[in-house]
Amino acid sequence: MLPSRPARAPVVALLAALLTAATALVPAAHAADGPGSSGTREVSGGRLDWGIKSSFQSYVTGPIAQGSWELRGGAATIGGSRFRFHSAKGSYTPESGALEAAFSGGVHFTGHRKPDGTHELDLTITRPTVRLTGGAGSLYTATLYADMTSRAKGTGEVTTAAQVPLAALDVSGVDLRGGGTHVGLADVPATLTAQGAKAFAGYYTQGTALDPVTLSADILAAAAQASPGAGPSTAPSAAPSNASGEKRATEGGFTEAAVDWGVRRTFREYVTGSIAQGSWKLGDGAQDGGALFRFPRGKGTYDAGAGSLDAAFAGTLRFTGNHLDLTLGGVKVAVKEGRGTLSADVTGDGRTAAEGVPLVTFDASGLKEKDGLAAVAEAPAKLTAEGAKAFGGMYQEGTDMDPVSLAVPLDAKAALPPLPDLGSGSSAAPSAAAEPRTKSTASSSSSSSGSASFPAVPVAVTAAVVVAAAVATFLMTRRRTPTASTPSLD
Template sequence: MPARLRALVTVLCAAVLGALLPATAAHAASRTVQGGRLDWGIKSSFQTYVTGPIAKGSYSLTGGAATVGGGGFRFHSASGAYDGAAGSFRAGFSGGVHFLGHRTDSGAYQLDLTLSRPTVSVAGSSGTLFVDVVSKAKETGAVTTSRQVPFATLSLGGIDMRGDGDEVVLTNLPATLTAQGARSFAGYYTAGTALDPVSLSADVEPAAVPKASSTPKPSMSPAKKETSDGTLKNGAVDWGVRRTFREYVTGDIARGRWTLSAGAQDGGALFRFPKGEGTFTGGDLKASFAGAVAFTGERGLDLRLSGVRAVVEDGEGTLYADVTSPDLTAKKVPLVTFAAKGLKAKGGLAKVTEAPAKLTAEGAAAFGGMYRAGTAMDPVSLAVALTADAALPALPDLGSTPTPSASPAPSSSPSARKDAAQPVASGTGGDGGFPALPVGLAAGALLLAGAAYTVVRSRRTRVAVETAPAPAPAQAPTPAAPQDQATAPAKENGPGTGPGSGPRG
């Protein structure tokens, strides 16, 4: 058995048996969780009921949520804390799902329920899933909004969450409805009803290495330093364009979608344009990136951005793209400007993190004059690697769960969801589901721990694994359902913000 695989097996077995993982001196009390996704179908029979012949309804996704194969929804942008010594974990995710059904002759919906911003909290052997609930009373039609309702109890099956890894992975945790959660379902479900199982993966900031003053720092050793000639080895731009624009695209005006292709990744709130090529010298950057995003919808919405370039000169950054739209078709259009003062390489990496971005006049034309020049767009993050060993930060929305090596064909049409284990509601070309264990291992884990397994692991010991083929979803959603813009999106977290903080963009 390869050493790296053995490492995971050891961690897995220890976790399943409830044995203590060795605590090291480097344990920080609590470390930040930043980046990661949660996959949960809520309750598949509810999805089937809402979209079926009884409720004749639909669901729509809010705040960058996506669908994944097997009828699950994907919530993104984990943000929270993990205490490896105590084994406690809490992380909030962004995105929501809005269910509508039982339309009356007057056009109102008797069933109108939005669940958003799931938060998983685990302490010791018990876990709770909280969600924001916006629901309409069946009898009176009164709408109530309740934040972070303890919605489901998660069963950890005796798994020990203690450890010092820098990634938390929880897969298929059985979830049962709480009494508070049951209130959202007009009495049709009671407390204790089984919901769909919950899976998540989240990145944990590495523990600070204790300072050893007497020993020389490894970075001082000239032999270790890899030099750069200013040529980029890799790079990525992370940009969500504009939150309100994304909501307009998927909302009830444009009733559309976005589709990523050519290697671009969809994080939910951010799009990643990868494979940076170019130069970085003296704080100035000239780089081009792969990937394309197309926003399409009703009322003639058809805006395609590709050929993304970033230029930083004298501390001023500009993001360019090739634009194809009914209003403008042009190459190398400067879309936004952003501040990038004092851009420097550290450890072979030069980064701009969430720089506020302003629309240019040419950018305003690309958006059909919908926004004026100077409008604040989503902040720009970029990272370029100058040495082969410099690792780019993970896309914050999704965290660093490995993606399958082969990039599936781009697809965003609901009818193309059958064979997908990738999020598709927002379109994607590259992201996969959760890593599945090799079959034999998974079977062993299932015997020992029921349906769930937990891995608190170091990214260094990660094993290359295949994405499990997902079964076809039981029910394709009705596309482009009216979306209540007033519910989840205004409260969504952007990466780099804590639960409950304001919107990005």
């Protein structure tokens, strides 16, 4: 018995030390988490998909209202009847799951055109913001706000209001606590509020069911939040890097230009809709801005005096679906005498059909230099005869296509216009199967490593159990102690 006592003493001492350390370190470690745990973290990037009300869309564009809608501020469409709002900004609290995310973009509805050119139906909804507060499950409350301008039905009075509580969101069963770098909600039921009914110009009453809401938001890591610029970013760079500081344009030549083109909105809707049931895929550096695609790393020549430009861009764009396989690559832009032409190599059904096909012509008379950037923004574009063939005859020559934007940095300080930030959870096409209405995601990534240099394995295991017990005890005690900011969830 005596020989075992000297070995037992250091073991007991070790366990006592570990227990003391665990008791002291767990609260300290938790407090050190700061913004990553109990503190508020920044939302930066993401998208919200919402049809507002599908039957309202049908009414606006139908035979009675004979109207239309147009996208604003970089908003896009997804699937058959949903609008995509982008570039989420706001805050998120992992401890409670509270979320505030404001999105960019808007939609303008018009209908019932009057003889004087105005519309009896005139409604604009922009900058939707989702605020989710409270605790987990049924304790959460959620509201969708929006800036709204509307013409009252009957009186014609126009009212404008910022951040109207437009829709109440049913988030029963949702738990967004403990999220890491990404949180989201899928197909959340929405109903019109009293204030929303008034701002909706009286077309619907309070309690009317609206389309479900789906959103995702990227959450900045604590380190990136504490040190701006630290850590990776999922948002496209506003300007290409140029560490040497040298000019991007020399002797009429330039590099790092970009051209933005959405092809055609209704074509994108067809691709992701119920007929084609397809999607698109970007390659070789091309970027998705929701309502447009960016082809980057443009190289070429520019003559300001003559107003001429020739440039070749990187990136490929492939559309696939039922009876559809179309790839555009090798994009080039030529500008001469105020007229621009966008060309591309066109591949159909896996084979190269033609190279350098002039797809659209656009108005380049607005190409001007400012702040070291030669640019033209949202120039109207029309389909060429060759472009009509490339699209398999879906559209005739002269059809209006999405506008073309071109930006050419002429010096190191010039910044390309930023793309809408769709976040890391964005995709071109909606999921094939509808997700549960109460589905929420709060994802994070973590890693752990350790080593065991102490020779007595049973002691190490026992120590781990003691530490785990101390951690569990602390967390259970903490959770059962209500605070002013966090409701008791037991």
